[in-house]
Amino acid sequence: MPSYIEEIINNGLASSGSTTDSFTGFMNSSRYWKLDKQYLASVAEKIRSSGHMFEKIESIDVLYSCLNGLAVAASITKSELLADELLILTRVYRREFLKECKLQELVFIGVxxxxxxxxxxxxxxxxxxxxxxxxxxxxxxxEQQNLYYLIKSICNLEPRLFTTISKAYVLIEEQCR
Known part of the structure; x- marks a missing residue:
């Protein structure tokens, strides 16, 4: 990784507060360079220390871009730690996603x-x-129907997922009848 990119990432992670911009360098760099565990731990700690909330979110689209970028970074780097922090972050912002009718985007972040x-x-x-x-x-x-069909599609692709979602799947299936 070029040193000037590393500096951008470090500055974002070292900045006070937790805005979506704090993570931009990290998210973009994860696609191009191998990031060591130090960066992953720093990102997870920054998310944790902020109480799993971002400051100054301009719109739901900006929030989605950040959560989506963090999900991609977690997947690319194989960081289970970052995925766990992202799970908590999405819990905090679910209402905002649902107000904007963005349930599908919320599912996509988890996948x-x-x-x-x-x-x-x-x-x-x-x-x-x-x-x-x-x-x-x-x-x-x-929304229940949309979620049911999304889950059903994912489970059809990987049937072993039924082992961990069966109870919730049966409940939502019943509600959609």
Missing amino acids: LASGSFSSITLWCKYLGQYLSELTYLDLDYE
């Missing part, structure tokens, strides 16, 4: 972040938990 798990068992556990939590949200009928 991307689950790519950080190289074991199928851990992948199923993470994504099963992520998707199960979404099924227990106060969703209107149309």
Whole structure:
């Protein structure tokens, strides 16, 4: 990684507060250079120390871009630690996503972040938990149907996911009838 890029990443992670801009250098760099565990630990710590909240979010699209970028970074770097922090971050911002009718984007973030798990068992556990939590949200009928069909599609692609989501899947299936 070029030194000037490393400086941008370090400045973002060392800045006070936790804005979406703090993570931009890290997210973009994860696609091009191998980042060591120091960066991953720093990002996870910055998210944790901010109380899993960003300062000054301009719009839901900016929030989605940041969460999506962090999910991609977690997947590319195979950072289970970052995926776990992202799970908590999405819990905090679910209401904002649902107000803007962006349930599909919320599911997509979880699917991307689950790519950080190289074991199928851990992948199923993470994504099963992520998707199960979404099924227990106060969703209107149309959103429940959309979520049901998204989960059903994912489970059809990887049937082993049913082992970790079966209870929530049956409940949402019943609600959609």
